Amino acid sequence: MKDVELLVVGGGPAGLSAAASAAEAGVNVLLCDRSFRLGGQLIKQTHKFFGSEKQHAKTRGFRIAAELEASLAVPGNPAETWTEATVVGLYPDRVAGVLHRDRYEKMRFRACVLCPGAGERYLAFENNDLPGIVGAGAVQTLMNVHGVLPGKKVVMVGSGNIGLIVAYQLLQAGVRVEAVLEASPKIGGYKVHAAKLARLGIPIRTQTSVLRAEGSDHVERVVVSALDSAWNPVPGTEETIECDAVCVAVGLTPLHQLAAMAGAEMKYVPELGGMVPLLDSARETSVPGLFCAGDASGIEEASAAIVGGRLAGLSAARYLGKPHPEDSRLREDLTTQLRILRSGPFGAKIRAGAAKAEVERHA
Numbered sequence: 076m077k078d079v080e081l082l083v084v085g086g087g088p089a090g091l092s093a094a095a096s097a098a099e100a101g102v103n104v105l106l107c108d109r110s111f112r113l114g115g116q117l118i119k120q121t122h123k124f125f126g127s128e129k130q131h132a133k134t135r136g137f138r139i140a141a142e143l144e145a146s147l148a149v150p151g152n153p154a155e156t157w158t159e160a161t162v163v164g165l166y167p168d169r170v171a172g173v174l175h176r177d178r179y180e181k182m183r184f185r186a187c188v189l190c191p192g193a194g195e196r197y198l199a200f201e202n203n204d205l206p207g208i209v210g211a212g213a214v215q216t217l218m219n220v221h222g223v224l225p226g227k228k229v230v231m232v233g234s235g236n237i238g239l240i241v242a243y244q245l246l247q248a249g250v251r252v253e254a255v256l257e258a259s260p261k262i263g264g265y266k267v268h269a270a271k272l273a274r275l276g277i278p279i280r281t282q283t284s285v286l287r288a289e290g291s292d293h294v295e296r297v298v299v300s301a302l303d304s305a306w307n308p309v310p311g312t313e314e315t316i317e318c319d320a321v322c323v324a325v326g327l328t329p330l331h332q333l334a335a336m337a338g339a340e341m342k343y344v345p346e347l348g349g350m351v352p353l354l355d356s357a358r359e360t361s362v363p364g365l366f367c368a369g370d371a372s373g374i375e376e377a378s379a380a381i382v383g384g385r386l387a388g389l390s391a392a393r394y395l396g397k398p399h400p401e402d403s404r405l406r407e408d409l410t411t412q413l414r415i416l417r418s419g420p421f422g423a424k425i426r427a428g429a430a431k432a433e434v435e436r437h438a
Contacts, residue, residue: 085190087115089369089384096388114140201287226320238324346428347373
């Protein structure tokens with residue numbers, strides 16, 4: 076059995092940031108990620124980030140992934156990384172089971188930061204299992220990682236930031252976007268993203284959703300309908316849109332299973348996307364030495380995942396008796412950054428959810 080001082084689960088923005096913070100403090104870190112490449116969602120994001128310089132503003136997502144991975148090379152104490160390493164079990168006796176490529180490994184850890192991310196939600200409609208109906212994250216992986224187009228004519232379902240950004244990326248790749256459908260009365264994402272699509276003549280149809288997909292061995296068309304105020308289809312408004320792919324971007328749900336398996340106190344918080352572990356201001360769960368950051372603790376932007384990951388890494392180092400030399404200053408700065416990221420009308424939902432999922436254990 077391998078002994079690990081700090082185990083970080085997940086190599087996305089939160090996990091990379093947590094590992095770097097802890098390694099800077101002198102902690103021996105092992106980061107495990109199930110993919111063949113570190114970076115998580117960032118490696119498929121070609122758009123430039125908003126925010127401040129501290130959150131990598133004006134930098135494309137895949138470049139941010141490279142910068143965060145480079146930050147793990149701490150002089151004198153680099154973090155160890157395992158790719159193609161899926162943590163399949165996390166037990167209350169501080170033992171983790173890891174499927175590393177074709178070998179099953181057991182490891183004993185003193186502390187752990189959970190950053191496994193989130194899974195895509197899917198929409199229930201008739202024939203939603205036809206080939207060609209895929210999630211937005213899968214579309215980004217196909218196009219931006221592997222260079223494969225999902226289709227020639229796509230219907231986007233969902234107008235949140237992910238849906239709007241992926242729709243624009245599809246257009247850039249030469250794919251025809253027939254329409255963006257949104258069940259809500261209002262567009263869910265930033266106006267700047269919606270405006271780019273509008274200028275290119277892409278219709279964004281609110282209070283509209285998919286009734287069914289049609290096709291023989293793959294999707295060939297979708298039948299859509301207007302929705303009333305109770306979200307029910309309006310009879311007589313059915314319309315057929317020809318397409319060979321449907322991209323579903325209706326949100327994410329936190330991957331909470333490992334936290335629950337380890338015995339952390341959990342709570343369903345709809346504002347955060349589903350089940351999440353209760354955390355204190357140090358991002359520690361109810362299990363001492365078990366921390367959580369990123370989408371596994373609530374669905375937010377990648378910028379917030381980076382900041383939350385650094386906080387969790389600092390807290391793990393302090394728990395292990397190796398506080399970062401600038402712990403207080405960094406913690407105050409990161410807390411301020413997180414507050415700013417969650418400010419404004421778009422952050423109201425996150426603020427409400429975070430308040431429900433936060434407990435007081437640390438001063």
